[in-house]
Amino acid sequence: MSRMIDPYDAIPKYYQLAAILREKIENGDWEPRSAIPSERQLEVLYDISRTTIREAIDQLVRQGYLYREHGRGTFVSPQKLQKAMLDLTSFSEDLLRRGIQPGQIIRSLEWIVPIPKILQRLELAPATKVLRIERIRLGDGVPIGLQTSFLALKEGQEITREELEERGSLYTILQEKLRIIPSEADETLEVTLATPEEAALLQIPAGAPLLLSERVLFAQDRRPVEYVKILYRGDRYRYTVRLRR
Amino acid sequence: MSRMIDPYDAIPKYYQLAAILREKIENGDWEPRSAIPSERQLEVLYDISRTTIREAIDQLVRQGYLYREHGRGTFVSPQKLQKAMLDLTSFSEDLLRRGIQPGQIIRSLEWIVPIPKILQRLELAPATKVLRIERIRLGDGVPIGLQTSFLALKEGQEITREELEERGSLYTILQEKLRIIPSEADETLEVTLATPEEAALLQIPAGAPLLLSERVLFAQDRRPVEYVKILYRGDRYRYTVRLRR
């Protein structure tokens, strides 16, 4: 028997169990499409009540590791590669997942009053100041996108150029320094053509096609935190999502 | 008091309760960011055990209607409009949600052996036949996309031109006739330029920028069902997603 559950651990049992099961799936201990032990069997194996076992399995079903069939059993999803693909990712996470080294050039970082459209998306009163960060995003050293973020921060919350240069990822700073946990985002994508300035920054010809992404990021309590606009080079970027019903 | 729970109903109690709470939220009976009754209060109000109540609330939290704060309470999400935005949608659903009348011109519908790349994405053996459907998609009568679907159907499963013309939506036929329930999809988006043929079909100039979407659709048991490629007119289409952590 592999790892067991520690009832005195501060980590919830359903979470410990989910981790154990996930490991078995990722290790390939269980074949894709094969049945895992039934809930009653797991009760005995791990000395946990069925409710708790179901909570662990629910989690893995939602994450796409398992699927259930009523009256038949619970089965391993054929996951292929990519496994733990997160849905909402930062630019840096996104590139790292594809094996590309993320980089950035910070063009500006200052408090400004943005245009009304952006204040509205951030649910802020007119003339409120927000932190604007303009960056050129690099993949393996080559420019692939122009990113402009507008952050709705509270009094006393601050992000400095040094922090951003050091950490690289805005999401890391939001979470670890400001305790703002991104939980959801609305994103739109469309096609545009590069203006001469954009073309120069991205090192492409003017008029080249770009992928324009606009995203509003929400914290756990659904407060909008960030409005971010990214212009991607059409020839070097492909956007991927996993959609669920 | 509004609707109550019917314990003899075949519909599960947690589901009935979720429907009641969702209705109150959508009606605006509860203000955004205000606390709903505590779980112990709901136990008394609806004569349901707390476990069942938590299951109903869990569902609404996942759907974005409510959020919890440990030690404080459960609160209504400021939902604004758009409410029940589904993540995985068919072309028709997608347009209807935006208030646009979907339409289609079926250019062809036949069984063919597709290129190896597509067989691979559908996890089929070499030389397997699939059903290819080529359509021009219309929004309020105007062409906005060229769609080519490749369907991995089992022996005896068939979709006819008449059905598709009548129902309009492929997803409806999959669900209601073939009992295949779409549950997840992987999608990639990128920018391309229109070839002369594509330009003619979409009634735009050759070389105009297009949004190219490729999607693999999976059923509940993670079997790939459809590979679909859509070319959208860059000037008439905007892609939107809601992302979650």
Place this chain on the structure above:
DNA sequence: AAGTGGTCTAGACCACCTT
């Protein structure tokens, strides 16, 4: 008939927040 997942109960104790 036996085994599986789906729903539900009536408790319990803990961690966290407010007063």
Place this chain on the structure above:
DNA sequence: AGGTGGTCTAGACCACTTC
């Protein structure tokens, strides 16, 4: 101290699938 959500138990009965 008292209320809230978070975790957990040891049962129960039902619906569905397989033999």
